[in-house]
Amino acid sequence: MTQISEGSFDADHLVQSSVPLHRPTSSEWNQVQLLRERLEKENLLNDPIIQRWATDRCLRRYLRARNHNLERAFEMIRRSIQWRLEFHPEQRFCRACKQNPRSHTFRRVGRTLTGQPVMFSTFVGVENYVPADNIDHLTADIERAVGVHARWPDQDPFPETYVWVLDFAGFHPRHLSPGVGRASLALFSDQYPERLQLAIIHDAPIIFRGLWLALKPFIDRQTCKKIVFVRRMHADKLFARIFPTELCQWLAKELAEVRDKQLAREKQWWNEWCPAWDDDKKSLAELFPGLGGSVNEHMDASTKHGKWVSLNWPLDAPETMMNREDTFYDAVDSNGLASPS
Numbered sequence: 001m002t003q004i005s006e007g008s009f010d011a012d013h014l015v016q017s018s019v020p021l022h023r024p025t026s027s028e029w030n031q032v033q034l035l036r037e038r039l040e041k042e043n044l045l046n047d048p049i050i051q052r053w054a055t056d057r058c059l060r061r062y063l064r065a066r067n068h069n070l071e072r073a074f075e076m077i078r079r080s081i082q083w084r085l086e087f088h089p090e091q092r093f094c095r096a097c098k099q100n101p102r103s104h105t106f107r108r109v110g111r112t113l114t115g116q117p118v119m120f121s122t123f124v125g126v127e128n129y130v131p132a133d134n135i136d137h138l139t140a141d142i143e144r145a146v147g148v149h150a151r152w153p154d155q156d157p158f159p160e161t162y163v164w165v166l167d168f169a170g171f172h173p174r175h176l177s178p179g180v181g182r183a184s185l186a187l188f189s190d191q192y193p194e195r196l197q198l199a200i201i202h203d204a205p206i207i208f209r210g211l212w213l214a215l216k217p218f219i220d221r222q223t224c225k226k227i228v229f230v231r232r233m234h235a236d237k238l239f240a241r242i243f244p245t246e247l248c249q250w251l252a253k254e255l256a257e258v259r260d261k262q263l264a265r266e267k268q269w270w271n272e273w274c275p276a277w278d279d280d281k282k283s284l285a286e287l288f289p290g291l292g293g294s295v296n297e298h299m300d301a302s303t304k305h306g307k308w309v310s311l312n313w314p315l316d317a318p319e320t321m322m323n324r325e326d327t328f329y330d331a332v333d334s335n336g337l338a339s340p341s
Contacts, residue, residue: 055154065193090148094137101270103128104137110247110275117145117162124170124258161197168204
């Protein structure tokens with residue numbers, strides 16, 4: 001068995017250990033057109049909602065998820081279209097949270113320095129463990145963050161990915177059901193491929209090791225490269241490299257409050273301010289004044305209040321930094337990041 005060790009986390013090394021961005025090539029766009037022609041030939045793009053969803057960039061994500069194998073990408077997106085026509089994710093909302101706002105904590109709380117939406121969740125205060133309710137909640141929030149209901153079009157240079165900070169405060173043995181985890185993983189991988197940019201697993205306890213080992217075989221290699229485990233004592237340094245100061249301050253406050261038993265019992269996170277609330281009041285031009293008059297060039301009438309553009313991507317940006325198989329519970333290298341098992 002591999003020795004488990006925490007080590008020291010070096011955020012500078014993490015960010016600088018980057019690879020070039022996976023920019024689209026002419027060959028890739030040719031494959032996108034071939035995939036679109038195949039979908040049209042099979043009459044799979046007739047529904048107006050599917051037409052809005054199946055952008056060129058959407059098709060590109062499915063191609064990348066299947067290593068640019070056209071046939072496999074077609075089968076994958078065909079199943080997603082069927083799922084969308086039957087499940088109607090664009091119409092989903094969390095009924096459990098409407099009845100009891102303490103049902104779930106997954107929510108959008110801000111954006112990264114390069115524009116991606118930031119999702120946050122913690123186990124503290126969660127009162128609903130029904131897998132179907134969890135799927136409804138995740139689906140509704142992802143659709144609003146980067147899906148059909150996002151306030152910006154699914155086209156370059158607008159961001160197509162999100163970052164998820166998953167805090168393990170309040171984690172309990174009752175959360176060790178692999179079934180719930182597998183259902184969530186299936187949702188992310190099958191219906192939202194290539195949407196996750198980075199998952200920050202914050203302060204996971206040793207008892208999570210068993211669940212992680214059970215779930216890891218169901219996570220594809222590319223997704224594993226996007227997952228990093230970090231202890232609380234090292235998190236601030238990583239957050240500062242990825243998030244604006246305002247979000248870093250909010251995270252520090254939130255992570256402290258959920259660890260205070262008295263405050264945690266009284267928290268009403270659904271009514272509490274977070275940086276995303278201010279973002280929602282701003283137009284794209286207000287969030288990114290450097291775009292100037294080019295904003296309208298990328299937006300149609302239905303998305304005039306879009307946001308979260310990502311331009312002039314630095315080579316050491318978070319988008320590029322996790323091209324390695326980093327996990328915490330296999331082993332930790334000299335930089336505090338886990339090495340492959």
